[in-house]
Amino acid sequence: MPRATLPTRKHHCATAAFCLLAALTQPAPPAHAKERNEFALKDPKAAASCKPDARPPSPRTRSAADSVKVLPPLQGIYAGVYSIGTTRADVRAFERKTGKPPAIVFTFHDWVLDDDLMRKDPPLRTLDSEMEDKGITALQLAQQLAERGTVLALTWAIQCCEWTSTAWWFGLKKTEISVPRLLKGDFDDYIRRVARQTKGFGKPIMMSLFSEFNWQGAFAFGKDGMSGISRVDDICGQYGDPAWPDGPERIRDAHIHVIDIFRQEGVKNVTWFMYANSGYMDPAGTDYSPWLHPKFFYPGDDYMDWVGQSTYFVDPSWTQQISEDAAVIERALGPGYRAWGEVTQKPLLLPEFAAVGDKKVNRAPVLREVMGKVLPGMPRVKAITLADFLIAEICCQVPRLGEPHADEITAWRQSVGENPAYQFKVRTGPPSASSNQRN
Numbered sequence: 001m002p003r004a005t006l007p008t009r010k011h012h013c014a015t016a017a018f019c020l021l022a023a024l025t026q027p028a029p030p031a032h033a034k035e036r037n038e039f040a041l042k043d044p045k046a047a048a049s050c051k052p053d054a055r056p057p058s059p060r061t062r063s064a065a066d067s068v069k070v071l072p073p074l075q076g077i078y079a080g081v082y083s084i085g086t087t088r089a090d091v092r093a094f095e096r097k098t099g100k101p102p103a104i105v106f107t108f109h110d111w112v113l114d115d116d117l118m119r120k121d122p123p124l125r126t127l128d129s130e131m132e133d134k135g136i137t138a139l140q141l142a143q144q145l146a147e148r149g150t151v152l153a154l155t156w157a158i159q160c161c162e163w164t165s166t167a168w169w170f171g172l173k174k175t176e177i178s179v180p181r182l183l184k185g186d187f188d189d190y191i192r193r194v195a196r197q198t199k200g201f202g203k204p205i206m207m208s209l210f211s212e213f214n215w216q217g218a219f220a221f222g223k224d225g226m227s228g229i230s231r232v233d234d235i236c237g238q239y240g241d242p243a244w245p246d247g248p249e250r251i252r253d254a255h256i257h258v259i260d261i262f263r264q265e266g267v268k269n270v271t272w273f274m275y276a277n278s279g280y281m282d283p284a285g286t287d288y289s290p291w292l293h294p295k296f297f298y299p300g301d302d303y304m305d306w307v308g309q310s311t312y313f314v315d316p317s318w319t320q321q322i323s324e325d326a327a328v329i330e331r332a333l334g335p336g337y338r339a340w341g342e343v344t345q346k347p348l349l350l351p352e353f354a355a356v357g358d359k360k361v362n363r364a365p366v367l368r369e370v371m372g373k374v375l376p377g378m379p380r381v382k383a384i385t386l387a388d389f390l391i392a393e394i395c396c397q398v399p400r401l402g403e404p405h406a407d408e409i410t411a412w413r414q415s416v417g418e419n420p421a422y423q424f425k426v427r428t429g430p431p432s433a434s435s436n437q438r439n
Contacts, residue, residue, distance in 0.1 A: 006408055037285045037286050037289075038286055039292065041235065049237045052290070054244060056252070056313060057299035061302075062260070064266075066268060067268040067269070067359055067430060068269050068428050069353070069433075072383075072434065077376070077382055077422070078384070078426060079383075079416050081106070082104070083388065083389035084132055084392075088133055090389045091145070097412060100174055101150060104153050104383070104385055104426065106385040108155055109129075110125065118176070124187070127197040138152075138156075143203075149190065152205050153208070153351060156194070156207065158212070161216075179254050180225035182246075197263055198210065199265060202268055205271070208275065209258055209274070213297055214278060214292045217250070221246050225239065226428075229292070240253070252299050255272075256299050259348055271305045271306065272274040272305050272308065273304075278311050280310075281294075281338075304346060305346065306347050306382075309340075309350065311329070312327075312352070312396075314366070315365060316328045329369075331426050350385070353384045356397050356398055363408050364411035371423075372421075373414050
């Protein structure tokens with residue numbers, strides 16, 4: 001989600017209270033402060049052994065030929081909704097505002113609750129655990145949505161970092177649930193349990209292992225695999241291939257490890273996706289690094305079905321700074337779109353998607369422009385889920401659609417709900433069907 005203040009701290013919020021606390025406890029920079037690149041190397045020599053060329057390793061496993069995947073639409077773009085904490089109500093609101101049911105509903109169900117992240121041996125949540133939308137489990141939500149013809153896209157996330165903890169930022173505390181431990185096999189039994197639950201569900205579901213993987217990878221460097229890219233003396237020589245940046249390599253290997261386990265358990269109903277943050281690969285961004293290019297993270301087409309990134313954008317006519325993450329659509333999406341095109345032709349999902357604002361400015365014009373002209377002109381964008389929920393408004397300057405400007409809903413309905421460029425029923429089939437479509 002967008003960062004509200006500096007220093008930059010990347011997080012998503014499972015509760016409104018957590019988001020509000022995060023926003024209030026992060027100190028604002030001095031008025032004269034110049035934004036620095038968070039991921040700049042401490043010394044150019046830190047990349048001495050790195051090579052700019054990268055190709056994913058040969059796959060250890062492949063999807064079963066009779067797997068059922070969420071396929072890109074034959075024409076147009078799937079439209080859906082993104083929500084945390086009030087998901088069922090927000091699905092109903094989306095249908096009311098759009099005039100159509102969402103094709104995809106995107107939400108989070110992290111391995112560990114926010115409040116437990118820094119605890120020793122925190123309880124791990126399965127798909128039978130209660131969600132942030134109280135009174136329902138992830139599997140129950142997936143079933144309810146499936147009965148409406150909608151697919152759940154779930155970020156079942158292992159979180160590298162406690163973005164709101166000063167002790168974590170200064171290296172005084174570490175998270176107990178980490179990528180290095182995942183790679184050692186510490187969580188294999190848990191992963192198998194979730195895999196079996198997913199298999200038992202039986203219907204198509206989309207899953208991602210990380211929220212905004214490039215930020216997770218940026219803090220997976222060093223010998224311990226839990227250090228920031230800007231803090232280590234060697235970014236490529238402390239894990240795996242000495243020519244490959246260690247953080248992205250660990251994230252890549254984590255995807256391979258988990259997906260292999262799901263395949264060993266005979267799971268055939270998961271569509272895997274991975275996504276980066278808004279403004280990904282923008283050279284002018286404060287979180288840009290050439291060593292965080294998607295080519296270093298990508299596990300290969302045999303492992304990933306969809307790719308993408310968050311997209312938080314503003315109307316270019318606005319002169320005030322709304323959010324440090326938000327930019328005009330070209331900067332918010334363009335660099336990442338081009339970077340992904342250098343790596344794969346897999347379809348793009350924009351799971352955290354929103355026009356940022358402050359309620360003073362009407363977002364209707366920018367919604368018409370982006371939904372009616374920009375996205376239809378980007379042929380690899382095949383799905384978006386609109387952020388339209390209370391927590392996003394509280395912490396991240398994403399007002400509820402139509403509040404207070406009712407014509408935002410009109411613009412959305414006309415540009416999306418009544419636009420044949422957008423689809424509201426997903427297409428499913430075997431992996432080969434997606435390959436044949438691209439070819």
